[in-house]
Amino acid sequence: MFDFIPEIPLSDWVDELVDWIVETFAFIFNPLKNEFGDFIEWVAEMLGAIPPIIIMVIVVIGAFFITGKRFGLAAFALVGLLLIQNQDLWTEMMSTFTLVLISSLLSVMVGVPVGILMSKSKVAEQIILPILDFMQTMPAFVYLIPAVAFFSIGMVPGIFASLIFATPPTVRFTNLGIRQVSQELKEAAEAFGSTGAQKLFKLELPMAKGTIMAGINQTVMLALSMVVIASMIGAPGLGNPVVSALQRSQAGAGFVAGISIVILAIIMDRFTQNIYKKEE
Amino acid sequence: MPVIEVKNLSKIFGKNVKDSLKMLDQGKKKDEILDKTGDTVGVNRASFEVEAGEVFVIMGLSGSGKSTLIRLINRLIEPTEGSVMVDGEDLAQMDKDNLRRVRREKLSMVFQNFGLFPFRTILENAEYGLEVQGMDKSERAEKAKKALDLVGLGSYIDQYPRQLSGGMQQRVGLARALANDPEVLLMDEAFSALDPLIRKDMQDELLDLQQTMKKTIIFITHDLDEALRIGDRIALMKDGSIVQIGTPEDILTNPANDYVERFVEDVDRSKVLTAEHIMVRPETINIEKHGPRVALERMGEEALSSIYVVDSNRQLKGYVTADDASEARKKEIKDLKEILKTDVPKVKRDTPMQEIIAIVYNTPVPIAVVDDGKLVGIIIRGSVLAAIAGEGEVNTDV
Ligand SMILES: Nc1ncnc2c1ncn2[C@@H]1O[C@H](COP(=O)(O)OP(=O)(O)O)[C@@H](O)[C@H]1O
Ligand SMILES: [Mg+2]
Numbered sequence: 066m067f068d069f070i071p072e073i074p075l076s077d078w079v080d081e082l083v084d085w086i087v088e089t090f091a092f093i094f095n096p097l098k099n100e101f102g103d104f105i106e107w108v109a110e111m112l113g114a115i116p117p118i119i120i121m122v123i124v125v126i127g128a129f130f131i132t133g134k135r136f137g138l139a140a141f142a143l144v145g146l147l148l149i150q151n152q153d154l155w156t157e158m159m160s161t162f163t164l165v166l167i168s169s170l171l172s173v174m175v176g177v178p179v180g181i182l183m184s185k186s187k188v189a190e191q192i193i194l195p196i197l198d199f200m201q202t203m204p205a206f207v208y209l210i211p212a213v214a215f216f217s218i219g220m221v222p223g224i225f226a227s228l229i230f231a232t233p234p235t236v237r238f239t240n241l242g243i244r245q246v247s248q249e250l251k252e253a254a255e256a257f258g259s260t261g262a263q264k265l266f267k268l269e270l271p272m273a274k275g276t277i278m279a280g281i282n283q284t285v286m287l288a289l290s291m292v293v294i295a296s297m298i299g300a301p302g303l304g305n306p307v308v309s310a311l312q313r314s315q316a317g318a319g320f321v322a323g324i325s326i327v328i329l330a331i332i333m334d335r336f337t338q339n340i341y342k343k344e345e
Numbered sequence: 346m347p348v349i350e351v352k353n354l355s356k357i358f359g360k361n362v363k364d365s366l367k368m369l370d371q372g373k374k375k376d377e378i379l380d381k382t383g384d385t386v387g388v389n390r391a392s393f394e395v396e397a398g399e400v401f402v403i404m405g406l407s408g409s410g411k412s413t414l415i416r417l418i419n420r421l422i423e424p425t426e427g428s429v430m431v432d433g434e435d436l437a438q439m440d441k442d443n444l445r446r447v448r449r450e451k452l453s454m455v456f457q458n459f460g461l462f463p464f465r466t467i468l469e470n471a472e473y474g475l476e477v478q479g480m481d482k483s484e485r486a487e488k489a490k491k492a493l494d495l496v497g498l499g500s501y502i503d504q505y506p507r508q509l510s511g512g513m514q515q516r517v518g519l520a521r522a523l524a525n526d527p528e529v530l531l532m533d534e535a536f537s538a539l540d541p542l543i544r545k546d547m548q549d550e551l552l553d554l555q556q557t558m559k560k561t562i563i564f565i566t567h568d569l570d571e572a573l574r575i576g577d578r579i580a581l582m583k584d585g586s587i588v589q590i591g592t593p594e595d596i597l598t599n600p601a602n603d604y605v606e607r608f609v610e611d612v613d614r615s616k617v618l619t620a621e622h623i624m625v626r627p628e629t630i631n632i633e634k635h636g637p638r639v640a641l642e643r644m645g646e647e648a649l650s651s652i653y654v655v656d657s658n659r660q661l662k663g664y665v666t667a668d669d670a671s672e673a674r675k676k677e678i679k680d681l682k683e684i685l686k687t688d689v690p691k692v693k694r695d696t697p698m699q700e701i702i703a704i705v706y707n708t709p710v711p712i713a714v715v716d717d718g719k720l721v722g723i724i725i726r727g728s729v730l731a732a733i734a735g736e737g738e739v740n741t742d743v
Contacts, residue, residue: 252421253460257474257525258449267477271464 083214094215102221109163109220109301117155121146124332131339138335145328154303154325161302161329164220164292168227169285176232176284177277180239181265190240197233205230205291209298223295231287238280242273278341285337289330303329346433347394348528348561349418354391354427354437356413356585359384362425375584387413389585390427397528400555400562402572404608405582411565414582415533418563419452420444431529449478453522457534459514461506467493467517468502474525485524492524493517495554512543516550523554529561537566548575569608573597573617581605593617620701621694623732624714624722629655632662632681637673640665640681651710653720654685661720663687664710691715692724698732705729 087094124146128139149158183190208229212222246269254264270277296304303326310319357365361382368378375386388410395401403411416422418429420436429436431451436444453474454460461470468486469476471493475485493499496516506514515535522530536544552575555562566572572579573593580590581604589601597617600606628647630640632654644652644667651666662685669684678684690708692701694716701724704712711723 247458249456249458249460250462252416253454253456253462253473255421256419256448256452256454256531257477257521258445259477260445263477267473268462271462 083211087214098216098221102219105167105220109160112163113156113159117150131336142332149325149328152321157303157305158325158329161292164223164300164302165285165288168224168231168288171228172232172235172284173281176235177239180236181243183240184243197236200229201233206294213298218299220300222298223292223300226295227288227291230291231284234283235280239277242276243269246272275341282337285333293326348397348432349395350430352392352428354417354429355389355425356387356417356422357384357425358387386585388417391587393580393590395561395563397561398559400564400575400577402564402566402576402579403582404566404569404572404579407567409582410585411582412533415531415563415565419448419454419531451528453525453527453530455518455522455530455532455535457537459518461514461517463506467498467504470517471520471524473521489524492520495523496520511539512547515539532562532564534565551575598622618698618732620692620696620714620724623728624724625728627653627720627723629653631655631657633657636679636681637670640670641674653713654681655720659719661713661715661718663689689713701729
């Protein structure tokens, strides 16, 4: 019915854009791919070299104290980690953890400053909000395609995709947390002659800390889900057994890997949640 | 020289500032301007001066522009027009660095809901103003402790604001403001969130502090009682404009217009009025010239049951009653001294109404207002009642 309108070559344009970016910014992508890739691998190796028993002890003790000296999470973590070890998925679990850790850290390093910028400028907020919506609603694995174009396969494109997918909550919550600081407190800071930086660091960020931590918690969870999906482009970790189980339709193997992801997710979620709950 | 000098200070909230200012020039009202331009007039051409050591109260109903005005003084709100001179420097024209310097050194603010940082201890809160100046830790702790001692909170330094009652929290707010040793305290409804008893305490405490520290205070309130209690002078605001500035007595006894008058009607006048506001001119007879016959005549003319007796220097001698006077005439007594009564209820010019009320109901004759032995006026029961009710005549020319 609308044949008289020729099909807009939108996908071609995007292809060209990606090609152009790859060529033009190769001088950024290549060192990132190589040096940064080496760095991540080094971190993964270091963490992987720690004997499982030590990690279990640290996590269990940490869980006990971070939940206000209760045994629930500690017991869960102990059983869960033992199960992962028992199913021979420890190495994969540590790879996933490393990727989540690094991509979450990057998300926070990018997200908090962007959130601050947004909270300080209405214009910035109006520009950034729709971008965040876009970043979050696009199906996660679509990011894998340009990620591969930029960084080929492996850990680095996984982290890149995760960065795009998982950063928005940190940005949003940082913005929200700072904007929620009451007008009177902001006036108090200003009336006593604070500079902008003093107001930010002595009032706004401490006040927003709980809200920002809630955002970081979400970021960590999104990073985890993205890192698992990134197995499709060769990122190591718990996603791999899932993908291969899918290809060979091995329901049992898939289930075991899935359970391991859930265990890791719950532990990371409770840890980040309790950090900010403790503040309140 | 005044510490603070505000000239033609205006604030228009909105986007059509130029049009709105023009309409203000034409004498248009706040409502009209909102209708036409969509702008809100926050403050309209306010001008006043505050002298060193003065407690200057800005009073008005909610929405009259008090908060906006006080925030224009330390430029938390950018003025649309006008100037704010602090020690001769115009804050409205200042660059950011200088503005910050003035805020740190000269102006401190106390907030309605205290404005304390919940994650800081009491001491850390009181230190805030010194901390942002870059003062080192031990020095600022010492100064903050001194300020907390002043407000009676020296032993609470390690607590957090939420552990303290409202009154105590506001003391912390006050200590934080005093720690900087500013010239001027800006207090926006500082006691309005407190319950009435604590509020009275805080008012007294503020006045005590003011007596010893001689700060200049600009105090905002919507409560006339509070304004009368603590203000040396009071500015009354309506729709962004200052409609009257004067001493508490000026405002009460000489309201500039209906608006002020209506405001004043609510107040318990007995607290601020004194004898000289309600006394009336006395009918008298002269003991050196007159006898019972003249006394009776005067009382008959004015329908009085007694009359005050003075000498030629208007020194009060006593009074005679109508009954005694007619008795004396029958007995042909010529000398007033024989029937003179001297148990006169006396007050001074500045005796407050409350004391007068206590006397006026227990005395058969009007109260004599005496200055240096001279009779300057009398107070009758009716005028006391009228004054309390806020109606009737009140002397405005004292
Ligand atoms: N930031 C603002 N934006 C728009 N209008 C404001 C703003 N602040 C105050 N106003 C308006 O200015 C007027 C004076 O307000 P305010 O100074 O808070 O009064 P008060 O403190 O006497 O209650 C009111 O009509 C109020 O609605
Ligand atoms: Mg107000």
